[in-house]
Amino acid sequence: MADPISLKSIAELGALLEAKAISAVELAQAVIARTQAVEGRVHAFNSRDESGALAAAAASDARRAAGQARGPLDGIPVGLKDVIAAAGQPLTASSRMLANFVSPYDATVTARLKEAGAVLWGRLNCDEFAMGSSTENSAFGPTANPWDLARVPGGSSGGSAAALAAGEACATLGSDTGGSIRQPAALCGVVGLKPTYGLVSRYGLIAFASSLDQIGPFARTVEDAATVLGAIAGHDPLDSTSFHAEVPDYRAELKRRTGPWRLGIPKEYFGEGLDPAVGAAVEQAIAYYRAQGCEIKPVSLPHTPYCLDTYYIIATAEASSNLARFDGVRYGHRSKFATDAVDLYFKSRAEGFGAEVKRRIILGTYVLSSGYYDAYYLRAQKVRTLIRQDFLNAYREVDALLTPTSPVPAFKLGEKSDPLALYLCDIYTIGVNLAGLPAVSVPCGFTPGGLPIGLQLIGQPFQEANLLAIAQAYERGHDWVLRRPALD
Amino acid sequence: MNYEAVIGLEVHVQIRTRTKVFSRVAAGYGQPPNTLTDPVVLALPGTLPVMNKAALDAVIKAGLLLGCEIAPVCKWDRKNYFYPDSPKNYQISQYDQPICAGGSVEIELPGPARNVMGEHQRIPLTRIHLEEDVGKLNHFAADSLVDYNRAGTPLMEIVSEPALHSAEEAFAYLTSLRATMVYGGISDCDMEKGQLRCDANISIRPVGETKLGTKVELKNLNSISFVRDGIAHEIKRQLAVLERGGTLVQETRDYDGQTGTSQSLRSKEMAHDYRYFPDPDLMPVKVDETWKARLRGECPELPFDKQRRFADRYQLPYTLTSVLVWDRELADYFEATVQLTGREKAQAVANWIVNYFLRECGEKRLTAAALGVVITPAHAAELIQLVDSGQILSNAVATVSAGMFSTHEKPQAIAAREGLAGRTDAGELEQWCRDAIAANAKALAEFLAGKDSAINAFKGPVMKAAKGRADPKQVDATLRRLLAGQQTGR
Numbered sequence: 002m003a004d005p006i007s008l009k010s011i012a013e014l015g016a017l018l019e020a021k022a023i024s025a026v027e028l029a030q031a032v033i034a035r036t037q038a039v040e041g042r043v044h045a046f047n048s049r050d051e052s053g054a055l056a057a058a059a060a061s062d063a064r065r066a067a068g069q070a071r072g073p074l075d076g077i078p079v080g081l082k083d084v085i086a087a088a089g090q091p092l093t094a095s096s097r098m099l100a101n102f103v104s105p106y107d108a109t110v111t112a113r114l115k116e117a118g119a120v121l122w123g124r125l126n127c128d129e130f131a132m133g134s135s136t137e138n139s140a141f142g143p144t145a146n147p148w149d150l151a152r153v154p155g156g157s158s159g160g161s162a163a164a165l166a167a168g169e170a171c172a173t174l175g176s177d178t179g180g181s182i183r184q185p186a187a188l189c190g191v192v193g194l195k196p197t198y199g200l201v202s203r204y205g206l207i208a209f210a211s212s213l214d215q216i217g218p219f220a221r222t223v224e225d226a227a228t229v230l231g232a233i234a235g236h237d238p239l240d241s242t243s244f245h246a247e248v249p250d251y252r253a254e255l256k257r258r259t260g261p262w263r264l265g266i267p268k269e270y271f272g273e274g275l276d277p278a279v280g281a282a283v284e285q286a287i288a289y290y291r292a293q294g295c296e297i298k299p300v301s302l303p304h305t306p307y308c309l310d311t312y313y314i315i316a317t318a319e320a321s322s323n324l325a326r327f328d329g330v331r332y333g334h335r336s337k338f339a340t341d342a343v344d345l346y347f348k349s350r351a352e353g354f355g356a357e358v359k360r361r362i363i364l365g366t367y368v369l370s371s372g373y374y375d376a377y378y379l380r381a382q383k384v385r386t387l388i389r390q391d392f393l394n395a396y397r398e399v400d401a402l403l404t405p406t407s408p409v410p411a412f413k414l415g416e417k418s419d420p421l422a423l424y425l426c427d428i429y430t431i432g433v434n435l436a437g438l439p440a441v442s443v444p445c446g447f448t449p450g451g452l453p454i455g456l457q458l459i460g461q462p463f464q465e466a467n468l469l470a471i472a473q474a475y476e477r478g479h480d481w482v483l484r485r486p487a488l489d
Numbered sequence: 490m491n492y493e494a495v496i497g498l499e500v501h502v503q504i505r506t507r508t509k510v511f512s513r514v515a516a517g518y519g520q521p522p523n524t525l526t527d528p529v530v531l532a533l534p535g536t537l538p539v540m541n542k543a544a545l546d547a548v549i550k551a552g553l554l555l556g557c558e559i560a561p562v563c564k565w566d567r568k569n570y571f572y573p574d575s576p577k578n579y580q581i582s583q584y585d586q587p588i589c590a591g592g593s594v595e596i597e598l599p600g601p602a603r604n605v606m607g608e609h610q611r612i613p614l615t616r617i618h619l620e621e622d623v624g625k626l627n628h629f630a631a632d633s634l635v636d637y638n639r640a641g642t643p644l645m646e647i648v649s650e651p652a653l654h655s656a657e658e659a660f661a662y663l664t665s666l667r668a669t670m671v672y673g674g675i676s677d678c679d680m681e682k683g684q685l686r687c688d689a690n691i692s693i694r695p696v697g698e699t700k701l702g703t704k705v706e707l708k709n710l711n712s713i714s715f716v717r718d719g720i721a722h723e724i725k726r727q728l729a730v731l732e733r734g735g736t737l738v739q740e741t742r743d744y745d746g747q748t749g750t751s752q753s754l755r756s757k758e759m760a761h762d763y764r765y766f767p768d769p770d771l772m773p774v775k776v777d778e779t780w781k782a783r784l785r786g787e788c789p790e791l792p793f794d795k796q797r798r799f800a801d802r803y804q805l806p807y808t809l810t811s812v813l814v815w816d817r818e819l820a821d822y823f824e825a826t827v828q829l830t831g832r833e834k835a836q837a838v839a840n841w842i843v844n845y846f847l848r849e850c851g852e853k854r855l856t857a858a859a860l861g862v863v864i865t866p867a868h869a870a871e872l873i874q875l876v877d878s879g880q881i882l883s884n885a886v887a888t889v890s891a892g893m894f895s896t897h898e899k900p901q902a903i904a905a906r907e908g909l910a911g912r913t914d915a916g917e918l919e920q921w922c923r924d925a926i927a928a929n930a931k932a933l934a935e936f937l938a939g940k941d942s943a944i945n946a947f948k949g950p951v952m953k954a955a956k957g958r959a960d961p962k963q964v965d966a967t968l969r970r971l972l973a974g975q976q977t978g979r
Contacts, residue, residue: 086535099534106528108535205535212769241539241771319769322569325578326532330635342633346571369569369764378766 006031007078007168008485011225014171015073018065025065025076028171029058029120032078036123036169039488044144045154045164047083048091049123054078057120064118073228073252075118080170082161083124084131085216086205087111090121094207095139096129098327098334098353108205109240110174110216110233117232122170126160129355130324131176131209133157134184134426135417138357143414146189147486148452152411155185155426158219162189165219167488172229173219178209179312180407180430182217183442187406187455190444190484192472193219194226195430197463198437199244201230202237208323210316211242213434222482223443223473227251230465246463258470261294265399269305270429276409282446282454283405289478290403298399302391305432307384309424312431314368314381321365327353360420389436396461401471404429406442406455429457439465443472444481453481491696492731494724496659496689497615497651498716500666502676503622503642503684504547510621510643511538511581511771518682522636530641532576537770540565544643545588547675548619549776550784551645552589554673554791557617559781563588565771569764573635574624582620582646584765588776589617594649594669595793596661604808609793612662615648639683645675651690651701656721663687663713668792672817680712687716692737693727702727703737707744707751715746722749795820803827803835812843818857819847822866829870830877837873845890853894863897872900875910882960884952885909908956915967918951918959922967925950926975936972944968 006014006028017023033051040046061076070076081087084094086104088111093099107115114121128138136144136159144159146152147167154163158175162185165173175182177195186193194217201216208214218229228251235248266287271280291297329335329349336348354362368377395402407426417423433440438459445456456475460468476482509516512529529536545563552559566584593611600607622642627634647666653659667678667685678685687710692702707723710716722744730737739757744750790798795814799805805813813820819842826838846869850860872889875881881889881904892903904910925947926933932946944965951964 084535086533092534094534102534104534106533203535204537207534208537208770210769239539240537242537242769318766322567322579322764322766325569325571326534326576328571328573328578330573331531331576332533342573343571366764369766371762371764374764374766 004485005035005168007035007171008221009171010221011073011077011171011228012222014077018076019070021065025058025061025120026055028076029054029078029122032122032168032170035167039147039167040169042145042150042488043147043163043167043169044142045125045160045167045169046080046123047093047095047126047139047141047160050090053090054120054122061118061120071116071118074114074232077119077171078122079114079119079229080123080125080161080164080173081111081121082127082131082158082173082175084127084176084207084209085111085174086207087121091124092207093124093141094130095127095141096353096355096358097140098350100140100334102333104205106205109202109237111205113233119232123164125158125164125173125175127175127181128157128159129358130207130320131157131178131181131214132320132357132361134180134423135412135414136160136185137414138355140355145414146411147488148190149411152413152452153188155188155407155411157181157185158193159185161219162186162191162193165189165191165221166486168485172221172225174216174229174233175219176206176209176214176216177430177434178213178316179434180427182219183430183440183455183457184407184426186219186442187444187457188411188453190447190453190481190486191219191221192223192226192441192443192476192482193217194230194441194465194469195433195439196230196234196465197244197246197439198434199242200234200246200439200463200465202233202240202243204237204239208319210319211323212319213312213316215434223441223469223476224252224255226441227255227469230469234465244463249466251466251469254466255470255473258467260471260474261296262290262400262467262471263296263298263398264290264471265298265300265395265402267300267302267305267395267402267404269302270404274408274425274428275405276448278448279405279408279410279454283403283456286445286456286475287403289475293474293478300395300399300402302388302395302432304384304388304391308388308432308435309428311381311384311388311435312427313364313424314377315385315435317361317365318369318378319365321362321369324354324358324362329353357420385435388432392432392436392438392459400461401468402459404457404459406430406457410448410450410452410454433459438462439468441468441472443476445475445479446481447484492693492728493696494654494720495651495692495694495701496653496655496720498649498653498659498662499688499690500647500649500663501686502551502645502647502670502678504544504645505674505676506541506543506547506643508541509641510541510544510619512641514641516642517638520638522634522638525638526640530576530637538581538768540771540774541643544619545774545776546784547643548588548617548645549781550673550788551647551670551675552592552617553781553785553788554669555589555592555594555614555617557589557592557614559776560586560588560590561776562586563619563774563776565768565773566765567768568620570761572623573633574626574640576624576637576640580620580623581768581771583618587616587618590615592617594662594666595791596658596665597793598661599657606807606811610658612652612658613650615650617645617647620644620646651692656717656724659689659720660713660717663716665792667713668815672789672791683711686711689716689720689723691720691723691727693724693731703739705737705739706741708741708754709743710746712746715744718746718749719744719751723751726751789817803832803839805836805839809836809839809843812847813839816857818861822846822857822861822869825866826869826873829866830873834873834877837877838869841869841873841886841890845886849894864893868893868899875900875904880904881909882958884961885958909958918955918963918967919971921951921954921959922947922964922971924954926968926971933972933975937976944972
């Protein structure tokens with residue numbers, strides 16, 4: 002059976018739009034209709050602006066009619082995680098704190114998507130302030146995994162992954178601080194790319210952990226991910242941490258870069274806690290690459306056991322400071338019961354933030370406190386340097402690393418109530434953020450129960466073109482990305 | 490027991506830049522509330538700071554002017570604390586690696602008399618760092634409102650070593666520091682606009698003791714005289730506590746300049762834990778030799794150096810140099826004029842500037858540069874040369890100067906129009922002298938009786954008749970000759 006329009010890839014849709022077989026308005030209508038049909042079960046969105054999307058689609062059609070189409074994203078509905086600002090749209094971070102906040106300005110990625118002609122479609126659910134691995138920490142209720150509605154879509158960008166898998170958008174943006182793009186991509190059977198730190202501007206992304214956060218695309222195919230990345234990447238004068246990197250035509254590079262490559266298999270990523278079905282799928286992927294002529298090398302990232310501790314010190318320290326601005330003074334939730342300025346802080350924040358956010362703020366405040374800074378934050382930064390060095394050492398011998406994205410497939414809603422158990426979902430993804438590297442999760446099979454499995458490929462700094470080519474080499478030999486969840 | 494005071498000053502100086510330190514919105518003063526804001530200043534979700542290079546330039550320049558060591562890397566830290574005037578609830582500042590370290594401020598203590606130079610000292614600095622200013626709270630009966638116009642204005646914190654020992658020294662330090670900042674074009678340092686603010690750390694200890702006593706931080710010293718009064722008051726307060734056998738507590742006190750009293754704000758136990766850590770949103774900035782060399786090239790000569798040079802090169806007395814050098818524009822005007830007159834006329838130029846030009850600036854409320862546009866150094870030099878060449882007499886200078894200020898004409902034209910150019914001939918002068926003597930028999934009698942000063946009574950009418958063209962020396966000589974004739978003729 003042919004896919005409904007909204008489940009086609011950007012590449013296919015681009016050809017249809019180009020041939021005027023469909024219009025952007027028809028595409029937007031199809032996506033809206035699909036969303037109306039499935040959203041009650043999936044709950045991927047916090048809010049949607051149908052008239053705004055249709056107006057943008059009409060503008061796209063007008064451009065195309067005038068021969069001024071802007072490229073492969075013109076007229077394509079793209080959803081944004083609800084931590085990325087778009088002027089005139091709600092920006093909630095899935096938190097009570099910002100339940101009524103509307104952003105007066107565009108994030109740089111939003112402005113660039115608009116410039117590319119994309120039709121912005123909806124605000125996607127996530128864990129509150131992007132803190133979590135299951136999208137259960139949203140103040141507006143959890144998102145369901147389209148492959149099994151009783152299960153989580155992963156997180157924190159669960160809405161971005163689920164909306165795409167369910168055909169409610171043609172591509173989405175998420176943010177990845179410790180795996181928040183790659184893990185939900187794996188759990189929802191789509192492609193998710195976390196770019197090198199500094200490749201994509203963070204201006205307009207609500208900060209969780211500034212030195213780890215990156216915005217990146219979710220897409221149905223590696224090629225689509227390359228298309229979206231090309232639109233959003235590149236230096237931004239509004240973000241001091243954005244790098245003056247050359248942005249190649251990633252789609253064109255996919256055709257040019259054909260391998261074979263040297264792939265490293267870090268032994269620390271195949272240990273205890275790895276689901277056997279996930280392990281088996283990744284082993285088959287390794288075998289596939291070997292059969293394609295790639296050199297497969299065992300490597301070691303010896304500081305891997307320290308990643309989780311290091312991550313939770315640095316990320317929470319930065320978060321405790323980043324989230325201080327949510328105080329009820331200038332915008333956001335303000336308690337009605339405050340008696341003075343200090344009480345306003347206590348009550349507004351007590352009422353506005355959820356449990357996980359509070360937990361991380363308290364932890365971060367603690368590790369930065371006088372007398373503890375050296376033992377925690379400073380030490381963690383030193384370990385972080387060692388972790389990055391591990392990767393750079395490995396890259397002397399290999400072009401990329403190959404690992405599972407998540408140790409486990411999608412778990413049941415409410416199954417992991419212990420915060421520490423949830424933190425363990427990120428053990429294969431957080432090292433990448435600490436080292437600032439690019440990594441992509443591509444679908445690599447299904448569990449016997451029919452849940453998607455993700456393969457993680459970790460690349461060298463700013464070598465996204467190579468990384469995507471390696472991922473596409475696998476994708477081309479498999480049809481996982483063509484499978485659809487049974488929502489209809 | 491004899492005690493000495495030990496004082497360290499923390500001075501905040503707003504840097505004059507077009508835009509704020511971490512965003513592109515204009516910096517300024519006196520605008521309607523919350524108009525100098527943008528998403529970054531208001532700390533809206535998702536916004537990021539980007540450093541304004543002009544602000545870093547200014548603080549490095551300040552450091553170079555004060556002889557500081559400039560750090561090879563400018564690093565940013567977050568100072569975390571909650572307060573409604575702080576939009577992010579952290580302030581971007583510099584903690585363990587200030588951009589400037591060391592250096593000193595040269596001060597001059599009051600001399601034995603106003604026209605005598607006082608002792609000079611160098612007060613060592615600990616550090617200078619760059620940070621962002623906060624907004625302003627306005628308290629009303631029922632609620633408080635915040636104006637974020639000031640938030641994000643580049644702010645420099647200049648910390649002295651505890652090396653000052655009196656309110657007078659603190660006053661001299663601030664005066665010199667302010668002049669340096671204004672000279673360097675770094676800030677206007679208008680304390681009424683909050684462009685210069687001062688906190689003082691004050692302790693006292695027995696003379697001879699090397700350990701520091703318990704320190705009290707005095708805040709809100711928002712004029713230079715409040716700094717002097719507040720410190721004097723605090724030293725007295727601490728002495729009184731010790732003398733009645735009490736002990737001092739480490740605390741922060743608020744000084745009220747209106748009432749001349751202070752009260753405790755918080756004790757040491759209530760001190761903040763600012764949880765400093767490197768700001769992950771801002772990359773460290775390398776400050777290389779080329780950068781420093783460029784700024785060094787922009788550094789002006791400082792007032793005290795200029796004063797020494799003026800005394801040396803132009804042989805000017807302290808009374809003139811101490812007026813000329815504190816206003817950079819005035820000093821520049823002086824030197825531009827001397828360029829035209831030649832160095833040997835420097836004192837005449839300086840006298841004219843202090844006696845006429847500066848007074849006109851004061852009366853018309855003009856800066857030296859503004860007045861200097863219409864009364865150019867060329868005008869001033871022409872006037873000095875007219876006097877020097879004897880084309881006009883020095884007693885005509887007042888009239889010619891007044892004409893210059895009111896009509897902006899050249900001095901020569903004014904002198905010609907007013908009939909002040911040239912001299913009276915000797916015969917004419919002698920006749921006026923004779924008339925004056927003849928008209929005042931009483932003075933003549935007194936003079937002849939031996940009262941020399943009676944001669945002055947004749948000079949007025951002569952000068953009046955001469956309309957400023959008579960040389961007072963010549964008038965005096967002529968009168969004496971004629972009076973001598975009267976004496977012998979008797």
